[in-house]
Amino acid sequence: xxxxxxxxxxxxxxxxxxxxxxxxxxxxxxxxxxxxxxxxxxxxxxxxxxxxxxxxxxxxxxxxxxxxxxxxxxxxxxxxxxxxxxxxxxxxxxxxxxxxxxxxxxxxxxxxx
Amino acid sequence: xxxxxxxxxxxxxxxxxxxxxxxxxxxxxxxxxxxxxxxxxxxxxxxxxxxxxxxxxxxxxxxxxxxxxxxxxxxxxxxxxxxxxxxxxxxxxxxxxxxxxxxxxxxxxxxxx
Numbered sequence: 099x100x101x102x103x104x105x106x107x108x109x110x111x112x113x114x115x116x117x118x119x120x121x122x123x124x125x126x127x128x129x130x131x132x133x134x135x136x137x138x139x140x141x142x143x144x145x146x147x148x149x150x151x152x153x154x155x156x157x158x159x160x161x162x163x164x165x166x167x168x169x170x171x172x173x174x175x176x177x178x179x180x181x182x183x184x185x186x187x188x189x190x191x192x193x194x195x196x197x198x199x200x201x202x203x204x205x206x207x208x209x210x211x
Numbered sequence: 212x213x214x215x216x217x218x219x220x221x222x223x224x225x226x227x228x229x230x231x232x233x234x235x236x237x238x239x240x241x242x243x244x245x246x247x248x249x250x251x252x253x254x255x256x257x258x259x260x261x262x263x264x265x266x267x268x269x270x271x272x273x274x275x276x277x278x279x280x281x282x283x284x285x286x287x288x289x290x291x292x293x294x295x296x297x298x299x300x301x302x303x304x305x306x307x308x309x310x311x312x313x314x315x316x317x318x319x320x321x322x323x324x
Contacts, residue, residue, distance in 0.1 A: 131311055133312075140302050
């Protein structure tokens, strides 16, 4: 079956621009997570959705970052006024729920010039 | 707060030999899960194996097994009969309930022919 799908796979943009990253989770997975992975590091949590609502957004670094999941399926991570430090791989994962394995997409590699 | 420590930045193993990747964790929760993920150079995060805190038996999944020692708070991954395709970064992670995964810094495994 289809896994977690993330688009685009790569995004290059200039500092100050707005970007949107999309995640399409595995069908039926109610939990959706966004992580950010910098070079040589493990993924770091950004935000978690259970259904349509953000259950935990404590990992968002500042108010330039925002994410939505309006219909409880596809999620979009939005970054305003991008900075060079935002360059990283943004990973999305979904799971069936409580203590179930999270399955990851291939990520979006974001480069801010 | 939860924490994962992976003390081996890099490991080498001869093809067909077994290798153990270390992972220690810290949590104040009674119910939690431990996960191992593989990340090849292509970047995708591949779920390998899961151990629940209340599971009495060590988890096994094909050539992967988890040496779970609860009193020592360790959850080492054992890969038997290493293959060249096992060369990758390996991440240990912990979660409690629906909390996001907290990852370690990872161990880079290199399998030598």
